[in-house]
Amino acid sequence: MTSKIFTNFGFLLAFLFIFQAGYSQKASKIELPSTYDFDYTYKLKMTHKKGDLVLTYFLKKDAQYFGFDTADMTKGSDTKMFMVMDTNLGVTAMFMEMMGKKIVQKTKLKTSDFDDDSDNSNYTFTKIDSKTIMGYECEGFMSENDEHKITFYITDDVPVSFNQVFGANAKQMPKGFNPDWMKKYAENGLMMQMIFVDKKKSKNSMTMDCVGLDKTDFSINASAYGSMMSAFGN
Template structure:
């Protein structure tokens, strides 16, 4: 997670909305060998409030790992007998969708590159302002606002954690907003998580949304990738 760049705060929204359908737009990666297991230390629970309703997402994070896991009831909505869990591994440049369906365990791998999820959009027309801090879920968070004539993004970040999306996506300081302090990027480089973000679309209010962390919990969850076969081998296609 590129913490201080407004566009990359929006990156989290993109990750939230990734489903099997959107992943299929990327290249096939059937020959990529996954590690035997993906282990996780924390579950980062995020609630997105939108005009059309609320959605809760669970992110699975591991200290110093170049991957994260993702789960949401929305992914298997309408399929009560289907379970899905996604892992994005930027070291292998692959996204793996682990599925349990019809009594079978299958994995669908798709090739991606970090650049596919990046943007070179110039953010220099945004202003950047530090605001009062807030305590969210027991974490002391520093507050910031990035704004231009179209959007206003208010967000709160804590460095009182040992995990970060920044480990997965990296960071850069290109095209930063006016008033941005580059030292903040270094501060949040390894231990920085967004606890709250309020996105306001000044032109189309229907696009506005709020995202807030509702919990950061320790977990010993791991997924054994050796238990999952390809779709073809599982169903004899």
């Protein structure tokens, strides 16, 4: 798999894995800031054979955290949940509203869990034609081997990025990769489209399209949320 700085694909799926897998390492002693503020919402539509899903991320310029709204993933539930991943504190915080109570569940986070240690040497990496997506001029790249073909388009004409959260390091980059491309997107850069093709198992193929990048003044008042035990008096 190519570097996360370009595809954003690896950490998107890893983030979903964390959400679905549950929590095992509690971090109750970690003190969160009083509020988490956000400047932009970044929406990705994931299109898959089994159906579509819109992922809504909340970003802030130069911040080492981002938010994730679980509303589209928890439709039909009476519980409201909003997740913040804070790599500066090394914690993932799930803010929940349930049974009239505001609860936060904190989990230790190891940024090394998101390192891409896979061997990319069997991938070829080429730059392809640019195109405009949602009014943003995007450079195109394609990475391919015998099993997968990944085409993605990135713009640096944006004020926010995931790079401050996850860093911009690349290991074992594929054949044809130019390190100067990474330098260009070191500060700002968002994926606007990604087309993932599994050559051997077509059911795994999928696309991701940015369907929204909008300003927001949304914030989470972390100080208003207590622990599960304190909320229910146990």
